[in-house]
Amino acid sequence: MTLRSLYDAVRDGAGHSKDIALRTGQRDWTFRALLAAAEAFAVRLAPHTEPGDRVSLQVTDPVAAAVATLGCDLVRVCLLHRDPTAPNALPGRVLHDGLVHAPRDGEAQVLGTPGLWLRSGGPLEDTPVRLPHGAHVFFTSGSTGAPVGVVRSVRSILADAFRVARFLGYGPDHPVVSAAPLYHAYGFNYGLIGPLLAGAPLRCAPARSVPSQLDRVVSEAGAHTLIALPAHYGLLSATPNQDAHRGLNGLKSAVSAGAPLGVGTTSDVVRRHRIALYNCYGSSEAGAVTLARLEGDEDTGYIGAPLPGVSARVDESRNACTTGELMLRSTSLAEGRLTADSMMPLTDEDGWYRTGDLARLRQPQGIDLVGRMSAAINVAGEKVSPSEVERVLTKHPHVLDAVVTAAPDGARGQVPVARVVLRMPTPVDELLSWCRTRLSPHAVPRQVEPVAEISRSPTGKAQWSPPRKRAT
Template sequence: TGVPKAILTGEAHLVADAERIIEEMGIRADDIQLAAIPLSHSYGIGNLLMPLLLQGTSMVLRDAFVPKQLMLDARAFHARVFPGVPYMFGYFAANPPPEGWPACLQLVISAGAPLEAHVSQAFREQFGIKIHSFYGASEAGGIAYDAGDTATPAGSVGTPMTGVTIVVRPDEDAPPGSGRVFLKSTSVAFGYAAADNEDDCPFQEGGYLTGDFGHLDASGRLILTGRVSTAVNVAGRKVHPAEVERVLRSMDGIDDVCVLAAPDVRRGQQILACIVSRRQPTVLEVRRFCAAHLAPHKIPRAIVFLPSLPTTSRGKTDRTHLIALALKQLEEDVT
């Protein structure tokens, strides 16, 4: 997503964020958490390190996500809280532990990447446990949280956390009915250590302008609809990958999908759909399905089928690796 930036965050910001997380999520001092996410990232700092420092909440720390070991740890230490990323929950839904889900592990939180509805639904059907979506940013701490026990609409990340004010600002590049998410809270950082362009700085008016598009529904839930930086320019017409991904995920047999921009000699960029599917539909079937739901310029011109989507250590789709894999496969298909 670009060159890494150092964020100037003060002690008061970290404490305010942690207190908000502890209160909203109901993390107790006597809880034991499973630490399968990196402690060096803001998610791990806010949900694991700060509760430990502020109220002594213990954690079971491992070097990496090892599903079998995580289940053993949960039972051995009677862990109640598991902050994870969507990949982890997708894995467990597809590969249920032989002994079942540990009865003690009741508070399950997902952040770091979008939690797709089919993953949340499959996990709940398998284990009877709701995954609670959590939305935040390194620059601003926790923003929204889904504390309820009922299913939520696709793209929902819950309601604004206590003390967080969200405003959806108009943006001409946003998908229809959406805008750019702006927020204010006591956990918004001072800014970046070195800001190259002050005019384009997201720290504005005492708040933070995220790189996400979204809207607030009638129930006050924040629905994310795409990213600012991911729009694909197809012959001068912008296409938001999230819109194409939503359509493809509604197609029977599609397990996962990521839509990217790929080079195109005539159009500058083209829509590339990377699909994971057990049913293995044909390229023609995929295009016909898209044609029934999307404008012609939004239909993927390049489609590749992969056994899985590569992910980073944070559980996000590794787009750099994915585009390399996809382009290589397209070249092989041509030859």
């Protein structure tokens, strides 16, 4: 059966049932109530829009996110998923729930419960780009730090969400808790669309939840799966009390995405709560690619085998020992990336997407990530992967977290430098010695700086500008 829309897919999967779709602190929303709210919202929104129009979505209420997504799908409006805390002056039409930015005079209230208002900001940039009706745009900084709009069709979203739901076993008897932001593709597909398609009761927790909050929400929901960020698992691992957060012990599985989990973090979480912990490798462009089960003693560069329906290769080579750019092909690939005046196609003529990640293929299956092609540090002509150096540092028993970047060097052009978060005081010389026995000489950090914390984005990517001064 060909599904015409997200609304059709959720409706056909849930069947207008009285089963719980979304649980909030105020009320439980059945699938019937959620779909009815989406229909009412679509009726109120239609006079303000035409099919193909773009509307930015800035909401923190998960019910508002679900209603707006399904309602905009009905009227074939393109949704731009934006951080709800972004400035209150986004161009074009903006849908918001009034929780971060209060409604202003002249805004149209397009739904009462949950509250949804339509604000008309300044005009969108004059661009000839026409998006597919009902498309979704997710903004990702990737490896450059500059936001890029990734255009995903309904077809690719459905393929991705169904793939994830099947792998994780979502269903009416499989409640899900998500603490991943819904404006990110990961949180949207794993923590909203996937559960709705499978009829799994969903409870959302704030992305900045501390362990005690996650413990309470998971326990109250009777959740089988937790969708969360690396920072959440890092906080759980840092809790010294082995008996803390017993509410998580009912989980069957948990998923992390955005950045690799430290070996110590993985082993602590798995040992304490005895759950199947999966690391997701994927992106806004590719959707879910792998879900590797972690035990805590594996190489953090290993990301597992491609999910069913996803093909992977390295460059043009069929040699499994070759290191090169990882290429992907699947039904969940995005349509393209937005530029100022066009949408750049994502794939080549054969349907392959170049990820920009350096990788090796294992036999008989599986992928090892080496690092980002664009992030390679050029040390006197020798290429160093920051990810490889970070993996070596975090294998030291006293290192909780690490980030490596390039610093200018008069003799070699660039050298790697590192910041580390330590579990206990450790001499820098010991860390350097650890690296020297495990890395090529040009890959050993020139400097290692212990810090209290490494700033990371909501999805776990390290935020550290390269040093301006030359390393000494």
